[in-house]
Amino acid sequence: ETGVTQSPTHLIKTRGQQVTLRCSSQSGHNTVSWYQQALGQGPQFIFQYYREEENGRGNFPPRFSGLQFPNYSSELNVNALELDDSALYLCASSGGGARPGELFFGEGSRLTVL
Amino acid sequence: GESVGLHLPTLSVQEGDNSIINCAYSNSASDYFIWYKQESGKGPQFIIDIRSNMDKRQGQRVTVLLNKTVKHLSLQIAATQPGDSAVYFCAENPRMDSSYKLIFGSGTRLLVRP
Numbered sequence: 001e002t003g004v005t006q007s008p009t010h011l012i013k014t015r016g017q018q019v020t021l022r023c024s025s026q027s028g029h030n031t032v033s034w035y036q037q038a039l040g041q042g043p044q045f046i047f048q049y050y051r052e053e054e055n056g057r058g059n060f061p062p063r064f065s066g067l068q069f070p071n072y073s074s075e076l077n078v079n080a081l082e083l084d085d086s087a088l089y090l091c092a093s094s095g096g097g098a099r100p101g102e103l104f105f106g107e108g109s110r111l112t113v114l
Numbered sequence: 115g116e117s118v119g120l121h122l123p124t125l126s127v128q129e130g131d132n133s134i135i136n137c138a139y140s141n142s143a144s145d146y147f148i149w150y151k152q153e154s155g156k157g158p159q160f161i162i163d164i165r166s167n168m169d170k171r172q173g174q175r176v177t178v179l180l181n182k183t184v185k186h187l188s189l190q191i192a193a194t195q196p197g198d199s200a201v202y203f204c205a206e207n208p209r210m211d212s213s214y215k216l217i218f219g220s221g222t223r224l225l226v227r228p
Contacts, residue, residue: 002157002159004157033215033216035218040122041220041221042203042205042218042219042220042221043158043203043216043218044218045215045216045217048215056215058215090157090158092157099160099163100146100163100207101146101147101148101160101163101205101207101216102148102160102163103158103160103216104160105156105157105158105159106157107155107156107157108157
């Protein structure tokens with residue numbers, strides 16, 4: 001158990017809809033990163049939030065957006081869903097004296113777009 | 115990371131044997147590397163990391179080797195156990211600063227035969 005919780009665990013949407021995924025970070029961590037993991041592939045970095053501000057973004061279009069709240073929890077929003085957005089979305093928290101590359105991942109939210 | 119579709123490279127080893135999982139990284143400017151383990155239905159879990167000023171680092175039953183000349187990373191697991199069965203990802207961090215953006219490889223599945 002990493003202490004990082006994500007919700008919902010599974011959801012099904014249709015093309016064009018919008019989705020919000022939520023993440024509670026581990027206690028003491030002030031940084032949250034979001035990754036997209038397609039089936040059979042490694043996670044791909046979407047963006048990172050540090051103290052409520054975006055602190056780095058991967059190669060994802062603007063319809064992927066996020067928020068971090070004062071308690072360091074976070075949301076990932078995806079607008080105008082496409083079939084290729086079907087994936088496991090992973091949230092990871094870090095900080096609090098952990099090693100630089102030691103991300104604490106949640107179990108993910110599995111999104112299916114029909 | 116590179117896409118390998120649904121067919122991950124698989125390494126099958128006998129319980130008790132040593133395992134060696136290899137990874138080629140892409141960015142010669144990367145200065146920090148990490149190995150993650152992902153069990154079915156779970157998020158990736160940090161195993162061990164290494165900075166580019168080192169060529170070897172040991173943990174409990176695991177050793178990471180780094181060859182910067184050929185941009186190659188390996189993870190050695192001693193006395194492999196059934197609980198080691200998982201998908202293993204190498205990851206690189208182009209900048210070891212506050213932005214913990216990790217670039218994951220495509221993964222190797224490790225199967226441990228009893």
